Amino acid sequence: MSKLDESLLSDLPPFSRLGRSQIREILDQASSRRYEEGAAIFREGHEADRFFLLLDGYLRVIRTTPGGDQIIVLHISPGQLFGIAPALERDTYPATSVAAAESIALSWPVRLWPEFIAKYEGFATESYKTLGSRLGQIQETLTELATQAVEKRVAAAVLRMVNQSGRKTDKGLEIAFPVTRQNISDMTGTTLHTVSRLLSAWEKAGMVRSTRKHIVVTDPHRLVVLSNATD
Amino acid sequence: MSKLDESLLSDLPPFSRLGRSQIREILDQASSRRYEEGAAIFREGHEADRFFLLLDGYLRVIRTTPGGDQIIVLHISPGQLFGIAPALERDTYPATSVAAAESIALSWPVRLWPEFIAKYEGFATESYKTLGSRLGQIQETLTELATQAVEKRVAAAVLRMVNQSGRKTDKGLEIAFPVTRQNISDMTGTTLHTVSRLLSAWEKAGMVRSTRKHIVVTDPHRLVVLSNATD
DNA sequence: CCGCGAGTTTGATCAAGAGCAATGTTCAGA
DNA sequence: TCTGAACATTGCTCTTGATCAAACTCGCGG
Numbered sequence: 001m002s003k004l005d006e007s008l009l010s011d012l013p014p015f016s017r018l019g020r021s022q023i024r025e026i027l028d029q030a031s032s033r034r035y036e037e038g039a040a041i042f043r044e045g046h047e048a049d050r051f052f053l054l055l056d057g058y059l060r061v062i063r064t065t066p067g068g069d070q071i072i073v074l075h076i077s078p079g080q081l082f083g084i085a086p087a088l089e090r091d092t093y094p095a096t097s098v099a100a101a102e103s104i105a106l107s108w109p110v111r112l113w114p115e116f117i118a119k120y121e122g123f124a125t126e127s128y129k130t131l132g133s134r135l136g137q138i139q140e141t142l143t144e145l146a147t148q149a150v151e152k153r154v155a156a157a158v159l160r161m162v163n164q165s166g167r168k169t170d171k172g173l174e175i176a177f178p179v180t181r182q183n184i185s186d187m188t189g190t191t192l193h194t195v196s197r198l199l200s201a202w203e204k205a206g207m208v209r210s211t212r213k214h215i216v217v218t219d220p221h222r223l224v225v226l227s228n229a230t231d
Numbered sequence: 232m233s234k235l236d237e238s239l240l241s242d243l244p245p246f247s248r249l250g251r252s253q254i255r256e257i258l259d260q261a262s263s264r265r266y267e268e269g270a271a272i273f274r275e276g277h278e279a280d281r282f283f284l285l286l287d288g289y290l291r292v293i294r295t296t297p298g299g300d301q302i303i304v305l306h307i308s309p310g311q312l313f314g315i316a317p318a319l320e321r322d323t324y325p326a327t328s329v330a331a332a333e334s335i336a337l338s339w340p341v342r343l344w345p346e347f348i349a350k351y352e353g354f355a356t357e358s359y360k361t362l363g364s365r366l367g368q369i370q371e372t373l374t375e376l377a378t379q380a381v382e383k384r385v386a387a388a389v390l391r392m393v394n395q396s397g398r399k400t401d402k403g404l405e406i407a408f409p410v411t412r413q414n415i416s417d418m419t420g421t422t423l424h425t426v427s428r429l430l431s432a433w434e435k436a437g438m439v440r441s442t443r444k445h446i447v448v449t450d451p452h453r454l455v456v457l458s459n460a461t462d
Numbered sequence: 463c464c465g466c467g468a469g470t471t472t473g474a475t476c477a478a479g480a481g482c483a484a485t486g487t488t489c490a491g492a
Numbered sequence: 493t494c495t496g497a498a499c500a501t502t503g504c505t506c507t508t509g510a511t512c513a514a515a516c517t518c519g520c521g522g
Contacts (some may be wrong), residue, residue: 085363200470
């Protein structure tokens, strides 16, 4: 593993208040790994022996039911902590995380967690905030799933991905990682068929453009309107 | 407000490692309040100026959509911390909490949070765990909602309430707080009509007994089977 | 440049459960 | 004891979106 550069961490919230030498210390204890698209970083139920920070790429956090259905609980973007089961004193990971695109993550052994909390100013607060915002996000999704019709849920899911990862292209806002119809249906509790029909309809209406595994939102405004229509 | 007794806290996880004098200190800074059934402890969007501990009773945590639909995100039972928005550095509560039965809660002003974390051993860990288990619960609910048919969701919701609050009666396990059909439908994203039909069917089949606002599960085992049938 | 497979599209059918409507029941308070 | 409000039940209809089925297309590896 090559020597990691300090600038990797110095701008990220969990570490931004730390001095050079502390960051060095943290990096020296980290492992860095690269994950291919589709590779699992860790799996539900496995021993939670490390915690992670995503440096580059995007992850899906997935839960699988006993019956084999799966659902995408949330996405992780660069700079976020994840797999922080140790904070919760859990000994296994409660979900699986999979690289949605080629990704790079740092990780540390669980035993360092208490030390990080105690030693590095801002780390505790930051991880609380991560937990909290994740809780908020999931509550949002839950509420949506329980109350909204499929079209609105799908619109909201697409918008969430765009907000989290969208980058401007000449055509509009593009989701920065590959997404299949199946993926979207796994986020919204519907089927890939329904998602496909919706995307076709939206494309016909000029709101999105989509190719095989990529989606560009050409008219975000109308999609937003759609996602929170009252009727 | 009458003087609070130290034994109120000494057995609860967030405080169990503390000495008498520390508990006294914590209690002296707390306010205690009683809430009637149906009363709100705090409301979504309001300024998050206090954090809470439920001493007695049961709460529902509710989110309301712009369109006015509401959903019950989770229940709180005695001994649990709640309204810990401050930990997340949020300045408003992300959900509303309402007393499902007559309840008593302690609360402290937000400004004490950092002090609690720093000063009282185990408090930080405990609140992490609270957050974490809540995250787990909600993920569970989300997965269920996205993948399971209505009957299984309703069965699971009833079982969850029984597990959390069930007490033995001569007939079976009774949910310890009032629950309407509407409440259950708000937990499961269905309608009160559907819940009513299901309860009737289950009653006919001898698995539950229910009166106006109370539910007794007479045959938990069969309900469990129902809640995770594979077909 | 071909062929194969993963991902997608679209049509047709059908069932689950929402919505609507009307009636029934329990309970708290006057 | 009566009345009204809150809660519950049940029948009927109709819509949404799941399911089944089949064909299509893109893009990659050989």
